[in-house]
Amino acid sequence: MYSLSWADRLWGKQAKWAYLLCAAVILLFTLLGSREIWTQEHRWSDIVYGMFYSHDFLHPRLDGNDYYDKPLLSYWLVAGVAIVIGDLNTWAMRIPSALAGLLAIGSIYYLGTYLKDKRLGLLAGWMLLTTFYFIFWARTSSTDMLNMAGSLFAVAWYFSRRQQTHLFNYIIFFLILALTALCKGLVGPMVAILAILPDMLLQDNWKKHLNLRVWVGMIPALIIYGLPFWASTHFSIQGYRENGLYEVYRENIMRYFHPFDHKDPIYTYFLYLPIYLLPWTFFFVPALISLKSRWSLLSKNSKWMIYSTALLFLFFTLSGSRRSYYVLPIVPFAILLTADWILSSPGAIKRYQWAGRVAIISFILFFLNFGVLQPLYYSKNSVKHFTMALKTEAVKIKPWSTWKFVLLDAESKIPFYLHLPPDIKNNSVIGDREKQTKTALLKAWPILKNLPKDTIFITRKIYLSFLKNIFRNYSRIELKPDGFFNKDNIDSPVAFIPR
Numbered sequence: 001m002y003s004l005s006w007a008d009r010l011w012g013k014q015a016k017w018a019y020l021l022c023a024a025v026i027l028l029f030t031l032l033g034s035r036e037i038w039t040q041e042h043r044w045s046d047i048v049y050g051m052f053y054s055h056d057f058l059h060p061r062l063d064g065n066d067y068y069d070k071p072l073l074s075y076w077l078v079a080g081v082a083i084v085i086g087d088l089n090t091w092a093m094r095i096p097s098a099l100a101g102l103l104a105i106g107s108i109y110y111l112g113t114y115l116k117d118k119r120l121g122l123l124a125g126w127m128l129l130t131t132f133y134f135i136f137w138a139r140t141s142s143t144d145m146l147n148m149a150g151s152l153f154a155v156a157w158y159f160s161r162r163q164q165t166h167l168f169n170y171i172i173f174f175l176i177l178a179l180t181a182l183c184k185g186l187v188g189p190m191v192a193i194l195a196i197l198p199d200m201l202l203q204d205n206w207k208k209h210l211n212l213r214v215w216v217g218m219i220p221a222l223i224i225y226g227l228p229f230w231a232s233t234h235f236s237i238q239g240y241r242e243n244g245l246y247e248v249y250r251e252n253i254m255r256y257f258h259p260f261d262h263k264d265p266i267y268t269y270f271l272y273l274p275i276y277l278l279p280w281t282f283f284f285v286p287a288l289i290s291l292k293s294r295w296s297l298l299s300k301n302s303k304w305m306i307y308s309t310a311l312l313f314l315f316f317t318l319s320g321s322r323r324s325y326y327v328l329p330i331v332p333f334a335i336l337l338t339a340d341w342i343l344s345s346p347g348a349i350k351r352y353q354w355a356g357r358v359a360i361i362s363f364i365l366f367f368l369n370f371g372v373l374q375p376l377y378y379s380k381n382s383v384k385h386f387t388m389a390l391k392t393e394a395v396k397i398k399p400w401s402t403w404k405f406v407l408l409d410a411e412s413k414i415p416f417y418l419h420l421p422p423d424i425k426n427n428s429v430i431g432d433r434e435k436q437t438k439t440a441l442l443k444a445w446p447i448l449k450n451l452p453k454d455t456i457f458i459t460r461k462i463y464l465s466f467l468k469n470i471f472r473n474y475s476r477i478e479l480k481p482d483g484f485f486n487k488d489n490i491d492s493p494v495a496f497i498p499r
Helices: 002-011 017-029 041-054 073-085 090-115 118-129 132-138 144-160 167-181 187-203 212-234 244-257 268-276 281-289 291-297 300-318 324-342 348-380 383-394 414-418 438-444 461-467
Strands: 404-408 455-460 474-478 493-498
Touching: 002 017, 002 118, 002 348, 017 090, 017 118, 017 132, 017 348, 041 073, 041 090, 041 414, 073 090, 073 144, 090 118, 090 132, 090 144, 090 300, 090 324, 118 132, 118 324, 118 348, 132 144, 132 324, 132 348, 144 167, 144 187, 144 324, 167 187, 167 212, 187 300, 187 324, 212 244, 268 281, 268 300, 268 324, 281 291, 281 324, 281 348, 300 324, 324 348, 383 414, 383 474, 383 493, 404 414, 438 461, 455 461, 461 493
Parallel strands: 404 455
Antiparallel strands: 455 493, 474 493
């Protein structure tokens, strides 16, 4: 009865939306900025920092190169948060994704309520909140959570007004799609439209929505969507070579039919959808298996959950370009399908009890991971500690602002933590890092043959054995391994300061 009482508090008779909301705020925002920026996060840090540096918010650049692969809104959201809190830091970078995570939780709750009842909405909300990769991406600066939340919000908006044909409803629906498309691209609107299509066919109301008001409702959305692209072209600057609308075509349509990268095998999502649903995969699989036996008993709304999940899975699988995290927009629909099965009968009580256990245990474990262990780890082992040590040593010689910097295949997050100008080049190597020799490094980095004065060099520990003799008259700054928090890492940063 103990586990049943927990389930009852979370999505039963005693449950409240406020409990889910508070839990979401705790998981999504607790020490959100404590983790170092991670792989692709450096794109948002470098591009937004470059926008502030150049006072140009219409022409994104990365590593000194034109980079319009993503529309502008995700960068503007980070910049807006940075202005509000007064600093471009890891908090500012991740707050838009965390807020999008809250929007996704609210959307799936209301969507479940519209489809069936409050109990389904709360269960689906708790399940999504206690899905590992949902938390991971909601605490990561990228477009993926913005994209998922926008498409899910559009679907929830449709279901709340699917029997109405008011112009205002259409305007808001298409504005949601336009803003979603301005974050990542056309995939967000496609997810929403493909998810809605089965319901229109099941309810046989598609003819009702083919009216003049739909086309009029698209006009404000098209204007809002086109404005940033128009502005970046109209206020063009000399030498900027990328066109935003062409990049939309290249990154969405061309990549779908004729991919130029990210060509994972066709079975990719058969592997990664179960992974992205953890720990609820152990409910999702039996829910799928049970479909044949209970199909005749399902309502139209229950069948919609199945059709939408299957159609979205097919859409992403048929794309020529596949990556593991592209599966993220399917997760909420698979969650709804699973939640509906958990609450169905017969046998619902046992599933109900186990779902309560899983939700509580997952919440505790995820809070410990994201809110306690990760902050503790990075409090002892981070690039921030390295940059503090570097600045402390450098200012002993002369003021920090007078130093020049050369990056020798340094980690991409180094410029963010040192607040270096965005036009500083990160000199790469030729071939694999693990196969470099001293001769190869001298060829890739000719600057080593004539070291400039007043310059700090930053590289990785993997090159230390080749470089220490070249920089023998320099002071060396590096993170010292302590065997626990800071283990010996060949990619950890190393800096050489002229004595």
